[in-house]
Amino acid sequence: MVMYLKKPTYCYWIVDNSFCDSRMAEMVTAARNRGVNTDIIAFSPREIEGADTYDLYDIDHADPLFPLVYLQAGLLNLSYDVVIYIDRTTEIRGEIVNTEALLNFDPVHVPLSSNHRSPNDVVLERTARRFGFNRPWRSNLDGGFVLRRRAVERVVELCGAFRKFSGEQANFKCSELVGSVCQILSGDTRAHEVQLTRQCWDIQLASEIDSNAALITKI
């Protein structure tokens, strides 16, 4: 008998919790116009054309970890192996042909850079050391991340623990916490550098930061 390995299925995942902002809908329309055929799962108070739209959950959307609540609950009913979470700062420019290459065998991918450092990074790095992280710290540069279905529970658990150990007073974004967990669980954090994953993200901001940092170093 010949067995074929199933190619991992993936989808884009957006949570539009704004009642007056149409950027999510515009992003989906733009993606479809570019020929993106991948499923887009949207949670929104209104129908988003081009996406499978579901109602918002009755949860606290002020909590920065709210996107993970959607992933944890939503994936129980859907069968995708990999989820690409995008926020309103991310743009879908095309199909991601090989999500495994992006994940590099890791449970989660977040675009990272070693040329940028935000005030939160000081706290995040210090907390990561408490989890045994022993490499150079890299900053998260985008609101999006790629998450393996089988790792959702572990990533959510670690994000919660990470925030707890960092101190409740810190105001972290979801992607910063996921980025930290990405670094903790990664086999090789260098594989998540934006230079290697540039084509998969709208990272204009990251490019500017990288080029500025390079310029400063040069001077």
Place this chain on the structure above:
Amino acid sequence: MSNFLPGSKLTLHLFGNPSPLGGASTKLIDFIQSFYKRYRIINYLPRTPPDDMAAFLSSHDVEIKQYSDFPAQNEGVCLAVCVDKFFETGIPQKARDHRIPLVWSNEMMWLFPGEEDAVKCGLISKVLYLSPIQKRVFQNVYKSVSSMIVDNYVNPAYFKFVDRGSREPFTIGRLSRPDPLKYPINFPTLYESLISKSERLKIQSWSSDLAAEYSWHYFSPDRWVLQEVGAEPANLFLQSIDVFSYPLGHRFIESWGRSTVEAMLTGCVPVVPSGHHLENLLVHGESGFVCQNDDDFIKWTRELCADVSLFMKMSRSAAQYSRDVICNSEANCRLWIQALEEW
């Protein structure tokens, strides 16, 4: 000063479970083999040992007794090695009542329940440390107690060197208790980052606890061989791997690192983390590598995978260093005799 007459055998009341699994238990097997002719050893066990261990003890003239039999002889020295709940058994108090000195070797990097109270009550006559790093952790607790460092000893006869040659597939592996504390949080992804394509990853011991801990990762059977405790005898397992890559959990400190030395004896090249006693068991760059972080693990292991001549050279060097420098039987025996006979 020796506390027994020349020509007579000192009675050694031994607490600890000799077994081929785990550093402390394996150490007792080597100890018994080295000293059964010198001491009358009475091994007190909480339950009947398995048949193979009973046969081993019997063939080395070791008497097996239950805890309640202590002291079977109202003289001698009591040696306890890494015994769970030892300080809750009442044995240390009995030893003091019978004026039998108690020598205690913890072996771990944490205190057992009741251990600190036993020190305060003066129940421990002498404490044995495995390494300077272990001494640093415990020295405040034991500042009023006589102490000395007695290194582990590994019998090279059981871990014969195997020339790896050009056998396939090149295998990276580790041998340890299946304790999740001993594994880093990113163990599966880090281990997969060590290899490129055709290499194999082989682990002993694996357990359901570890499988649950890393359920977020898919262990492809093309890459991984995950074996339960005792699936292969330690020597055969270590002879079947090429690089002994030993990243550890951040809450765990290796007090000595017996499996690393066993691996080196067979010709594995050790790649170990800094901050443990492990870095004292090899010479970085000659008989193995000491890693400051995960990136070092990747760098050195990949280099060994890619460069056969480097690997072969270091394999022979690791075996020779462990045999000649670390596994010095005479020096180890002298330390034990000092620990048990000089007061």
